[in-house]
Amino acid sequence: MKQNYLELKKLAKSFGKGDETFFAVDHIDLGVKEGDLVTLLGPSGCGKTTTLRMIAGFHTPTSGDVLIDGYSVNNIPPNKRPTAMVFQNYALFPHMTVFENIAYGLRIRKESPEDVRKKVSDIMNLIGLENLEDRQPRQLSGGQQQRVSLARAMVMEPKVLLFDEPLSNLDAKLRVSTRLEIRKLQQRVGITSVYVTHDQEEAMTLSDQVVVMNKGMIEQIGSPSEVYSHPANRFVAGFIGKANFLESVVVKVTDEQIIVSHQGKHIAAPRWDKQLKVNDKVVVVARPESIIPELPSEDLVEGIVADSVYFGSQMLYEVELPDGKVLQIEVADPQYHVQFERGHRVGLSFKDRSLHLLPSEEKKDAL
Amino acid sequence: MKKFKFSNTTRVNDLRKMIGEPFLLLAILVVLYLLIVFVIFPIFQVFKTSLSYEGALSLQNYFDVLSRSYYITPLINSMVLGVIVGTIGTIVGFMFAYAITRTPMKGKGVFRMIATFPMVSPPFVVALACILLFGRSGFFAGAIGNIYGLTGLVIVEVIAYSPTAFLALVGVLHAIDPALEEAAMDCGASRLKIFRTIIFPLATPGLVSAWLLVFIQSLADFGNPMILSGDFAVLSVQAYLQITGMFDLARGSTLAILLLIPTVVAFYLQKYLLSKKSYVTVTGKPTSATIKNLEWYIKAPVYAVCMFFAAVVLLFYGMVVWGSFQKLWGVDSTLTLRNYVQMWKMGKGYIVDSLVISVIVTPITGVLSMFIAYLTTRKQFPGRNFIEFSSMLTFAVPGTVVGIGYILAFNTPSILMPFTLTGTGFIIMILLVFRNLPVGIRNGVAAIQQIDPSIEEASIDLGADSSLTFRKITLPMITPAFFSGLANCFVRSMTAISAIIFVVSGKWNLITVAVLGFVDNSQYAQAAAMSLLLIAIVLIALGLIKLFTDRMGRGMNSSSILE
Numbered sequence: 047m048k049q050n051y052l053e054l055k056k057l058a059k060s061f062g063k064g065d066e067t068f069f070a071v072d073h074i075d076l077g078v079k080e081g082d083l084v085t086l087l088g089p090s091g092c093g094k095t096t097t098l099r100m101i102a103g104f105h106t107p108t109s110g111d112v113l114i115d116g117y118s119v120n121n122i123p124p125n126k127r128p129t130a131m132v133f134q135n136y137a138l139f140p141h142m143t144v145f146e147n148i149a150y151g152l153r154i155r156k157e158s159p160e161d162v163r164k165k166v167s168d169i170m171n172l173i174g175l176e177n178l179e180d181r182q183p184r185q186l187s188g189g190q191q192q193r194v195s196l197a198r199a200m201v202m203e204p205k206v207l208l209f210d211e212p213l214s215n216l217d218a219k220l221r222v223s224t225r226l227e228i229r230k231l232q233q234r235v236g237i238t239s240v241y242v243t244h245d246q247e248e249a250m251t252l253s254d255q256v257v258v259m260n261k262g263m264i265e266q267i268g269s270p271s272e273v274y275s276h277p278a279n280r281f282v283a284g285f286i287g288k289a290n291f292l293e294s295v296v297v298k299v300t301d302e303q304i305i306v307s308h309q310g311k312h313i314a315a316p317r318w319d320k321q322l323k324v325n326d327k328v329v330v331v332a333r334p335e336s337i338i339p340e341l342p343s344e345d346l347v348e349g350i351v352a353d354s355v356y357f358g359s360q361m362l363y364e365v366e367l368p369d370g371k372v373l374q375i376e377v378a379d380p381q382y383h384v385q386f387e388r389g390h391r392v393g394l395s396f397k398d399r400s401l402h403l404l405p406s407e408e409k410k411d412a413l
Numbered sequence: 414m415k416k417f418k419f420s421n422t423t424r425v426n427d428l429r430k431m432i433g434e435p436f437l438l439l440a441i442l443v444v445l446y447l448l449i450v451f452v453i454f455p456i457f458q459v460f461k462t463s464l465s466y467e468g469a470l471s472l473q474n475y476f477d478v479l480s481r482s483y484y485i486t487p488l489i490n491s492m493v494l495g496v497i498v499g500t501i502g503t504i505v506g507f508m509f510a511y512a513i514t515r516t517p518m519k520g521k522g523v524f525r526m527i528a529t530f531p532m533v534s535p536p537f538v539v540a541l542a543c544i545l546l547f548g549r550s551g552f553f554a555g556a557i558g559n560i561y562g563l564t565g566l567v568i569v570e571v572i573a574y575s576p577t578a579f580l581a582l583v584g585v586l587h588a589i590d591p592a593l594e595e596a597a598m599d600c601g602a603s604r605l606k607i608f609r610t611i612i613f614p615l616a617t618p619g620l621v622s623a624w625l626l627v628f629i630q631s632l633a634d635f636g637n638p639m640i641l642s643g644d645f646a647v648l649s650v651q652a653y654l655q656i657t658g659m660f661d662l663a664r665g666s667t668l669a670i671l672l673l674i675p676t677v678v679a680f681y682l683q684k685y686l687l688s689k690k691s692y693v694t695v696t697g698k699p700t701s702a703t704i705k706n707l708e709w710y711i712k713a714p715v716y717a718v719c720m721f722f723a724a725v726v727l728l729f730y731g732m733v734v735w736g737s738f739q740k741l742w743g744v745d746s747t748l749t750l751r752n753y754v755q756m757w758k759m760g761k762g763y764i765v766d767s768l769v770i771s772v773i774v775t776p777i778t779g780v781l782s783m784f785i786a787y788l789t790t791r792k793q794f795p796g797r798n799f800i801e802f803s804s805m806l807t808f809a810v811p812g813t814v815v816g817i818g819y820i821l822a823f824n825t826p827s828i829l830m831p832f833t834l835t836g837t838g839f840i841i842m843i844l845l846v847f848r849n850l851p852v853g854i855r856n857g858v859a860a861i862q863q864i865d866p867s868i869e870e871a872s873i874d875l876g877a878d879s880s881l882t883f884r885k886i887t888l889p890m891i892t893p894a895f896f897s898g899l900a901n902c903f904v905r906s907m908t909a910i911s912a913i914i915f916v917v918s919g920k921w922n923l924i925t926v927a928v929l930g931f932v933d934n935s936q937y938a939q940a941a942a943m944s945l946l947l948i949a950i951v952l953i954a955l956g957l958i959k960l961f962t963d964r965m966g967r968g969m970n971s972s973s974i975l976e
Contacts, residue, residue, distance in 0.1 A: 102870075102874060125874070131874045133871055135865060135867060137871040139871075139872070154881065155876055198871070
């Protein structure tokens with residue numbers, strides 16, 4: 047197992063004083079392995095950017111440590127840290143050419159002019175900025191500016207590369223292609239990276255590990271598939287993708303499966319959580335694509351179609367359960383399935399292997 | 414307990430960061446010292462002198478002054494003058510601003526230039542022109558009665574200070590999106606109704622702030638009332654006469670404080686109004702669309718006021734030019750160059766002194782103001798608020814008060830300043846630097862605030878420390894603001910009079926003082942010639958600076974006060 051290259055230990059940042067003290071980052075622990083790309087994902091105000099800026103050195107932690115390659119960098123000012131950041135608005139120096147922008151850090155490091163020229167032209171070729179050396183930043187498109195910003199950070203060969211929502215100013219199409227490029231580039235160069243975003247799709251497609259944050263704390267750390275299929279709690283399940291939550295009670299535990307009862311109907315789910323026992327209250331997390339509407343039958347959960355939208359490649363349903371709860375359902379390849387319309391009574395079958403059980407939050411509150 | 418601990422640790426952190434950058438720390442300490450000695454100390458001295466009576470701390474001077482009509486009259490007069498000039502000046506400024514931003518008026522560039530011209534000319538030139546026009550031997554002698562008094566002062570100060578209101582209001586009106594007017598028109602409102610229900614309410618905070626600015630300038634004005642006030646005594650002139658004529662420092666200081674209080678109150682009121690951010694900013698990006706088909710009943714009065722005002726400005730300055738070539742004003746109107754020759758013979762020394770001092774003062778002020786602007790907008794350190802406050806203070810304090818303060822503070826050595834500065838060229842230079850600092854700082858702050866902080870962070874992230882970042886990133890980006898600050902400072906140094914008149918000496922004297930001397934001797938033609946020379950120098954310098962900025966601005970927006 048690889049060592050943690052970047053490590054955050056009980057890292058905290060608070061603002062305000064006394065009773066009004068507010069922890070933007072609340073004592074978090076995180077390890078990033080060498081060459082990995084980790085995304086910090088969460089809603090605005092969750093502390094992800096603050097965390098990133100503490101790694102870069104722009105914020106001084108209230109307490110805790112940032113370790114890079116085993117050494118604490120707490121007392122190293124940002125200009126001496128082995129980190130480089132790609133800024134949200136690119137932060138290109140408007141009075142310098144593309145070449146001067148990228149060469150800026152190398153020149154400060156007093157590298158020889160030949161080295162500077164070679165490194166800059168190498169990185170420009172790598173990133174696809176050929177022939178733009180003499181342009182002013184304002185003569186570039188948004189995508190090109192973004193690349194210059196990336197080149198300027200990467201040319202420094204930092205130990206840790208930091209991304210502060212770098213794609214949020216690009217249009218939707220460019221965002222998709224650029225994030226694929228970033229991922230390829232990062233893997234080719236093998237540079238340890240921390241990437242802040244609020245876009246869960248971006249996080250899923252880019253990362254080795256996703257760190258889901260909320261209210262200054264880490265809710266879950268895991269691979270993209272882990273956080274999607276085995277969310278640690280309702281927040282993660284709801285924030286990453288869409289999720290339906292069904293309050294249920296465990297009625298039977300086998301080696302492979304746990305059978306739960308929702309309003310008298312049985313639903314089978316894989317047994318990931320070894321601790322659940324019969325009669326425990328649980329929440330079934332069912333993704334919209336894990337539910338199939340069928341003709342009603344005796345042992346299926348029943349509901350009434352409240353709305354249906356046809357998309358061609360998929361069909362979206364909203365199905366209202368007897369207790370008034372509305373489930374989101376997505377059916378791929380609708381031509382293959384029975385189609386329902388508003389007002390139809392349907393039975394819901396659950397793809398058992400795609401389901402995930404969470405301990406009921408009521409229980410958690412009681413503790 | 415917890416509270417205390419927390420604030421303490423952040424302060425310790427700030428301090429530790431500063432100790433990490435010894436250069437910065439040293440620079441901050443130097444700035445602090447300079448501001449304390451050359452801004453706070455003189456004003457403190459004025460307060461102290463006004464509060465000491467026969468060696469003891471007492472309010473006696475104030476009782477004395479306020480119980481005699483001889484002293485109360487100037488106070489009331491100054492206020493009355495300020496209110497009248499503020500009101501008329503704001504109306505004229507608003508009309509001009511409205512015409513420039515909201516109407517299809519032709520020749521906007523010319524109108525703009527004429528409207529702002531009084532700002533680059535020495536403050537008392539208008540008063541001189543007024544004498545040439547309406548004075549006892551003037552062109553239209555007696556046309557508006559006796560000009561030595563309230564009437565003359567109102568005319569002259571309106572011409573001199575409505576440009577201030579105009580510039581402030583152009584910004585305000587420019588920020589009101591014309592789409593709002595179109596929307597109101599869509600809803601069926603007439604142009605007059607739109608004016609009443611949309612433009613006027615949105616511009617109100619701006620109008621009040623413009624009024625206060627003009628009011629302050631009128632109160633602080635020294636040059637015009639010195640020439641024109643006649644029997645209509647005002648505070649700034651009375652304070653000066655108390656000190657230079659009667660050598661009564663205590664009374665002079667007391668009058669100065671009475672002048673200081675309303676000015677400072679008005680200044681902070683104005684700042685507060687601006688900081689409250691009117692709704693204007695909420696309306697989003699202004700479009701540059703102007704209204705094409707404006708009704709005649711809007712156009713007519715606005716155009717009339719603009720043309721009348723422009724004509725008056727041209728008439729006044731034209732009269733100065735005309736007057737400078739007359740053999741003997743009002744008696745012999747043969748054209749001659751003799752006035753220029755005489756002026757040059759008598760005033761060469763003054764001109765050289767003025768130029769030398771301004772050329773030295775300008776770059777120092779420019780660098781210092783940019784540095785303070787950078788410190789106060791981008792750095793966190795103990796004493797930041799003090800620097801911000803004290804560096805802007807001289808802006809609010811009338812020149813007369815500053816001048817008296819400098820006399821009181823630097824006539825004798827003290828712990829803060831171990832040398833006697835009075836009588837030297839240094840005191841003039843120092844005074845000008847700190848008088849002109851606020852304008853430069855305001856320019857700098859505006860420029861720096863437009864730079865996204867992440868651009869500086871990117872530089873630091875790439876290995877530059879704060880001083881390198883300032884030199885390589887911040888400084889080049891604020892260069893246009895720096896040069897427009899230089900232009901401003903040069904103009905203000907060359908045309909300054911109110912504070913300067915207290916610190917000039919036999920050895921070091923300035924053009925403005927010389928002009929005032931000519932006027933005093935009724936040598937109006939020579940005064941006119943010298944004023945024109947002064948204006949010419951200022952315009953040439955502005956042109957040079959603008960040429961230079963355009964060449965090196967690389968297309969970045971540069972704003973000069975001439976635009």
